[in-house]
Amino acid sequence: MTTVRGRFGEYGGQFVPETLMAPLLELEQAYEEAKNDSEFLAQLHYYLQQYVGRETPLYFAERLTAKCGGAKIYLKREDLNHTGAHKINNAIGQALLAKRMGKKKIVAETGAGQHGVATATACALLDLECIVYMGAEDVRRQALNVFRMELLGTKVIAVEKGSATLKDAVNEALRHWVTHVNDTHYILGSALGPHPFPTIVRDFQRIIGDETRTQILEQEGCLPNTVIACIGGGSNAIGMFYPFVDDQDVQLIGVEAAGNGLTTGKHAAAIYGAQKGVLHGAYMYLLQDENGFIQEAHSISAGLDYPGVGPEHCYLNDIGRAIYESVTDEEALEGVKLLAETEGILPALESAHAIYYAAQLAKTMSPDETIVVCLSGRGDKDVHTLIDAIGGKNA
């Protein structure tokens, strides 16, 4: 009975209730067919181009580069996608897949609300009924996105249980899916969960890296020295990294959320924590205590506030192909201000982790080297959090 399907090294797998095994197989088969179907791919391409606004620019951040005084920094502008983040790439892909499978209803989880908004958008566009589970804490932090989802016709359900954040929203979305499995598809938003989700999400997000690779070759004539992306579950990062994995000279750096600081225990840096375990269908690095109970993650950015990290990242870490660093809440806030002041771009708090790290790293590199940062989302959704965090100090 052993299979190695859906494994990245020892990570991944399908640790789900038996009721979900048949639907996961159905999903896997449907996806395998779809990804080889030129009609499906043409439809996806049409929406990504005409509706999402791809391709997104690879923008040379000249003033940021000058300010750091080292390597040239390029920004992959996923913040310019319709709905303001990379999440729409996957949401449109999976919504089209759901339609193809004859599923009329969608359930999704959301942390920052970006995946929820993207899914609500795709469902409005493709006439699917949509329910989004969101931790009550995140509903409070991201009120703007809750209202956006509701305007798009989605029902948002606040999850009061546990830490009332992304992990608890995933629990409820999984419960909902188990209970309505016959007519509902679960649009998982990150490169997490049981096989085939980590692969599907990666494949729908790899357009980020594919475009970047072509664009940097056009603009610089060579591949970048370093590619940097923030990591919660890891969807923007895996989408950015994957097309570069075989380019051994390109350094891949994922930036986890260090929250209040790694030594405080209040962070979301699962790879840093180095404990392995099973949650939400996958074997992965996981924040947990000695009893195997899942610990709450802490980050100022709701989208990174998750105790695990996608299985493919765990594998890339172990084989040394990617390295994983971390940035604190305070540093991420500095990243927001830095990009806003030098480039006139307000990054999402999630992306600001990558920006801050890139800025520090650039200083240690020479001007003929290049860094690409995945600017995974825009920061409008975070204005309330920013007012609380920096507004008072500047006033």
Added chain:
Amino acid sequence: MIQKAIDNVLARGDRAFVPYIMAGDGGLETLKSTILRLQQIGVTAIEVGIPFTDPVADGPTIELAGQRALQKGTTLKSTLATLASFADEITVPLVAMTYLNPILAYGAEKFAYDAKQAGIHGVIIPDMPLEERNIIYSALQKEQVSLIQLVSLTSPVERIAQLTAASEGFIYAVTVNGITGARSDFANELEEHFAKLKAASPLPVLAGFGISTPEHVKKFASFSDGVIVGSKIVDSLANGDWTTIDALVAASKKIR
């Protein structure tokens, strides 16, 4: 031992009755008296739930009981130690129901050994399907702790054959698409589903999820080898309502 206990019940013309209890709900100090009383009123085996922070297969009743148990500091370790302290007084087989991660953190081999010492003859792991069982299976085999497989309404025919062949002790037949917890309705095709399962299975087939009244017990007893009752037992224990529990157990007797 689990299968033998069920076979004995069936030979008497009764059906198996397996209550689910949440270890540590009300404090681990209540575990002994609860288990001893349940075995006294004639249950076939007892499913002992281990609380977990993220119980995705459970509905609100069991999830809340788990949260109460967690608040009292209950862990897999403290539960096994408590059970071991009165294992010589336990006369029915215990089945541990735990999510996988606490076992991985405990260590699979140590878990299997300590479970056996604590009177646990089988385990049910709701987030570990057959394909993933190798992560702990050899450890369980070594201690002869049965790994009980769940079969769902969505399991296709070929898969049912694999699951029933692989299961040990009994087959846990999930009666609904969904999570644990009381329900008023079940699908109409259940009898057919159970007929298929019983035909495929060399082991007794027990029905679980959503069974909450003596009428449900009688209904499922008519076409399965017994029932597992969770949320209703957990609720009744939390309220000290043994009358309800007695009535549920009584409904499993004298079926034919």
